Structures are given as C-alpha cells and as structure tokens.
Amino acid sequence: MRTLLILTLSTFKMFARNRQAVFFTFFAPLMIMTIFGLIGFDNVAKIEIGTVLNAPPTSGTKMFLEQLKQIPAFNIHEGTVEDERAAIIDGDRSVVLIIPFDLIPQVPQINSPKTVIALTNEGQAQQANTAISIVNQILDKTTIALARTPTMFNLVSETINARNLKYIDFLIPGVVALAVMQMSVFSVGFVFTSYKEKGILKRLIATPMRPYQFVTANVITRLLVTVVQTLVLIAIGVFLFKAHMLGSYWLVLLISSLGAIMFLGLGFTISGIASTVEAVPAIANLVVFPMLFLGNTFFPISTMPDWLQKVANVLPLTYFSSSLREVMIKDASISAIAPDLLWMLLWSVVLVITAIITFGFEEKRQ
C-alpha cells in the first residue's frame, strides 16, 4: 500500500513537472475554447440593406426609413442607384430597395399605390426574403394606419428570462471531453513508450515491484488530473465565457472519469503497439484526429451527412461529449444518460482488454 502511495506521489510529481503535459492538459483546451468562443457561431450577421431615393423624401417616407433603421437585424445604407447596384454585385448587400420619395404622401391617395422595387441578391436569398417580408409588414401596418381602420388584432410580447443557450454552451462540454481524451491518450502514449524505449520498464521489473502497481499509480495520477482538468475548464467556461453549468458536478466527474479510463486504455494500447516515441503521434492521431471533429465536440452531429452521422454515433468521444453536454446544459439525470454511460463502459472494457493484450513490461522477443 505504501509502495502504491509513494509511486502515485512520484508519478504525480513527474506529471506536474512535465511542461508539455501541463500545456496539453490545460492551455491547449483553453486556447481552443477562446478561439471557437470568439468566432461565436451564434452571432447572426445583420442583413445589409441598401436604400435608394429618387428625390428628397416626404416626411412620411422619412419616418418610414427611420423605422427601418430601428430594426436591430438591419444594417441600412443609403446611396445612388449606381452605387447600390455595384454594392449588391460585390455581395455587400442582401437587398436594395428603390423607394419613391413620395412613398407615403402628405395626403393619402388610395387609388394609386406607390411601388417599391427590391433588387435581391440571389446568393443571399434567405436574408433578402426576410428583409422583404419585414418591409412588407411595415408597409401593411402603415396602410392600415393611414386608412384609419380600427386595429383588430394585438400581439403582446413578454420577456421571459430563458436559458439562452449559445454556441459556447455547446462548445464547453465538447472541449472538456476532448481535453480529457488528449491528456489520457497522449500522456500515457508518450510516457510509457519512452519508458519502454529507454529501458525504464525493464529497470522497474528488475525490482520486486508488480507491474500492476506501477500501472495503477499512473492511472490514479491521470484520474486525479482528469478531475482537476474537468473542474478547471468548466470554471473557466462559466466565469470567463458565461457558459451554463446546470447539472450535477458529481455526475460530470463520473462521466469524465469513465471517459478517462476509456482513453487511458487507448493510450496503453498505443504504447503497446508503438516501438519508438516517434511512432506515437502517428498512431495516436490516426485514431484521435477524426474523433476531434466527429465526436460531437465543435459541431453538432445533426449537421453531418447521414453516413457520417452513423460513424460519429459509435465513436467513444461522441458518448463522452454528448452525455457531458446533456448534464451540463440540460441538467440530465443519470438515468437519462444511462445509454451513453453504458456505451462508454463497453468501450472501456474493449480498450482495456486491447491494452492488456498489446502492452507489456516484458520484452516481446522470443
């Protein structure tokens, strides 16, 4: 027992003093968080609208234009026909409205409707149509007001303080899962392959120590790192990026630890296969790199083509990041994520078995 304790302490010191390990455990995920967080995929771009008047507008037309400018989703530009045409061709406008100066005259003229011409950018049809329908609504309302017809319908809106989930809420659980994966796979892959290559493992089995003691000490160390890593990254997400953490921290740590065990199995398998340290990144990235993007980390699986979804849905990282996300942003209970946990358990068993088969302290020769 004392042997295990001292070994664990020593391995923990080695991990903490290894700058690369610390960088990949904390700083690399933080960088990913910052970069993807800054891109902010959920900030919908404003619709660029050009307006052209053939003469100084009447006061009614002017009011109409002011009203357009109040709409937050619009970015209104004013210019000549030539300028605005050029802008739409360059892709800088979704739509250009050519508006007669007397669109809304001083005295309503019911029988001769005024015409607004909309030049729409074919490539930004969605934005253009949205803009046109909003403009239409305003014009309809104006017509009703000018015709002095009593209002028949009222739409009252009320603000509710909802959980406004943003991209960062999607991202943080993904980054946590990713970080735990990278830490587990690479820290074991590199370290144990170099132990093997340098003859350190051989030196260890020249002592009465049992190999499982050394492996256990290393696993415990990395599980401790996983706990710290998970909590630190979530804390940064919550305090720095205003992400949501609604579920149980115990459940989050359970998922992280299970994820770590799964990927530690992968790490040991890789150091069992790799005969030199140089071979580790090649082998590891073959497995890890596709998961980086397909593992429900940066982009939802639902945005992928069907066949790719089928692949993504069985990857170990997918179960890890999905269940973590369910707990963090939906406060999912353990029973709600039970299928994910079972799949992770299955993957853990598979990967630990392959690790036992491929990885050994003894030389494979003979």
Added chain:
Amino acid sequence: MDSIIEVRNLTKQYKTVTAVDGISFIVNQGEIFGILGPNGAGKTTTLEMIEGLKPISSGLALLDGNDVAKHTHKVKSLIGVQLQSSSFFEGLTLLELLDTFAALYGRRVDAVELLAEVQLQEKAKSQVKELSGGQKQRFSIAAALVNDPKVLFLDEPTTGLDPQARRHLWDLISSINKKGKTIVLTTHYMDEAEILCDRIAIMDHAKIVALDKTENLLKLPSLSSSIHFRVNKPCSIEHLKNLPAVIEVDAEDHSYKLNTNNAEETLPALFKHAKECGFNLVDLQLHQPTLEDVFLKLTGHALRE
C-alpha cells in the same frame, strides 16, 4: 567459501540462435566475479536470466539457494541490478528517485547517505539528465543499492566512459566490494577485468571458454612474457638462449627479444650475464601476458573484432 550463486547448464534458446549454451559456474560470497567477452557473446543474457529478467530456456540458476525460475520475486528482492542502459524517470530529483526505488522494495532508505556513498551528495536536487556519464553510472549503482542487496549485478558499468571516470568507478566498485557485497559484472575491457575481478569467466559464442582466478588465467602455460632490450656491443645469441626459462631469442642488429616462461627467473640471470660480458642493457622492456593474450590463445581471435 560459501557460494551465493550457482548456475548449472544455463541455456537461452531463441528461435534461431542459442544466446547462452549450457554454461555452469559458481560465484562465491564476497568476491567480484567477472564475465568477460566480446559483444554478443551472451554475457548480458546470462546476467538477465540470473536476475529473473529473462525466462530461462533450460538449466538452473540458484541465488542464495533460491531457484530463480520459481522464486523470481524473492530473488529480485535480494539483488541489486544495474542495466546496460541506465535511464531513469524524468522530472524527479536524485533524492526522489532513490526514495521511489526504495518504495519499490517496500523499504525506506537514507537517500542522502546513499548518494554520499557514490559521491553525488552535491547533486541531490538535480535530475538524472543533468549528470555526466560517470555520474549517471554512479547514480545507477546507488539505485541498485537501495535494498541493501546480497549480490550487485553490474552490466558493462564503464562502457562509454572516459578513462578518468572509469578509474573513479573502479574505485567505487572496489570499495562497495570491501564492505562485503558480492559483485557480478560483465565487461569487454581486459584491464577492467584484470584490475577488479577475483575470478573471471571468459565467454565466447555463448559458452564459457575459461574460468579461473584472474592470476591463474594469466599464468596459462602456453603464455610467455617477452623481454626487449638493446645493447651497446654485440653479444652471443647462444649465451642468451641458455639463460633460464628462455624459449626463444630474436635478434636484429643490436636489438634483442627474449621469450620466456618465467621473467622472474630470466631477468636476474640476464643482468648477471650482461655484467660478466661487459655490455650495457639499453631500453629494457618487459611485456607480460595480459587477458588479451589469454583471450586470443583461448578463442583464436582477438577480443574486439
């Protein structure tokens, strides 16, 4: 003397090669036992079978009465091992490494004192990667001593070291031996074996070709010493041939070479003869047989080929 290691018909068979071919020997308590031979002779494999690091194909190895194959775990706790490549964990200081290694034996150790024993006390807070080659080997010996072993195994301890570091390590090995530790070492340096070892097993092509006390090996009957000298005036070859123990005389101008079975008998007679005949011996040199010659004689090829 009691034996601490007994090896009988020890064999290591790989698919196509026999790395160790039925060797037998005994190591006595308290001695320095050397296994000398060229690279690939099977020295390291022999050592690693006795240490319980490599499975034994056939034959028997007993360490302090324990069958290595059956009681590997027990044997490992009784021995200290320095492997050929002495790598250690990165990120731990020498003190932390010794404490960690002691824990592997379920022991506690005074790491500071142990470092002092190998003269590394001032490096206590350094890491292994900051040490020189000789210091690394000394640390590696310290790590092999954490369990106060009955036998210390050193696999080519001075390979790759500069002459000064080698000498330093020899002193260390002798001093550890004087404190009562049995030491088994492999080497392909003749001078190292000659200086350090009480007894030597010479290995070549997976077999032991000779095993004896170091001084006995050097007195193999077929080995001769040679005496080289020049003289200031010619002297009779016949007279020189008649000097005691002389086997052969070569002469070229005023240079002579006497091959002798026993230089201790020949030399006084040569001095006497020179005095009587009135000539002076110039540039007198004595070449005594070395293990190099022993090896050449026994195997028919030089040690480093």
